[in-house]
Amino acid sequence: MRSSPKKITANKAANIGSVNRTHSNQFHFAPLIRDQLVCIVSTENSLFAKNEVDLNEIITEPFIMSSYKGTNDVLTIFEDHGIKPKRFELFNEEGILSMVDHNLGITILPKLVLNHLPQNVRAIPIKQESYRTIGLCKKQQKSPATKKFVEVLIDWLSINENLTKLE
Secondary structure, three states: OOOOOHHHOOOOOOOOOEOOOOOOOOOOEEEEEEEEEEEEOOOOOOOOOOOOHHHHHHHHOOEEEOOOOOOOHHHHHHHHOOOOOOOEEEEOOOHHHEEEEOOEEEEEHHHHOOOOOOOOEEEEEEEOEEEEEEEEEEOOOOOOOHHHHHHHHHHHHHHOOOOOOOO
């Protein structure tokens, strides 16, 4: 069974972990980047020609969602907007994209996981601001190596133009 970065950090097996936004008294969360969430549809879906998708348009569509057990950003957005789509879940993004490619439903995924979309699939921006915040969970007392790692990571993020950095 896999442990989450939060559990590993809390159990002192690591000094730092990369996580989605979180709140905890055990460690400090330092936000680094915003990763836009996009709606993924097939060429056969009625939403395919749209420039942006309103979350309310998703309600009637079969929705394929990641079954990730941590902070699920898509569920959070649905809850924030009072949306309850007809949904089923898969564990990995490749399986989800394959189902969308075969027009079995639509999904919402973060841009950072979309390396290669199938040819018959398109990523469409969501009208409502939709993103996940990725950051570091750090122990309150950081070692010199952890401090240096954070410095190097922030420097790398500052020159990587594909990422939306948080100031």
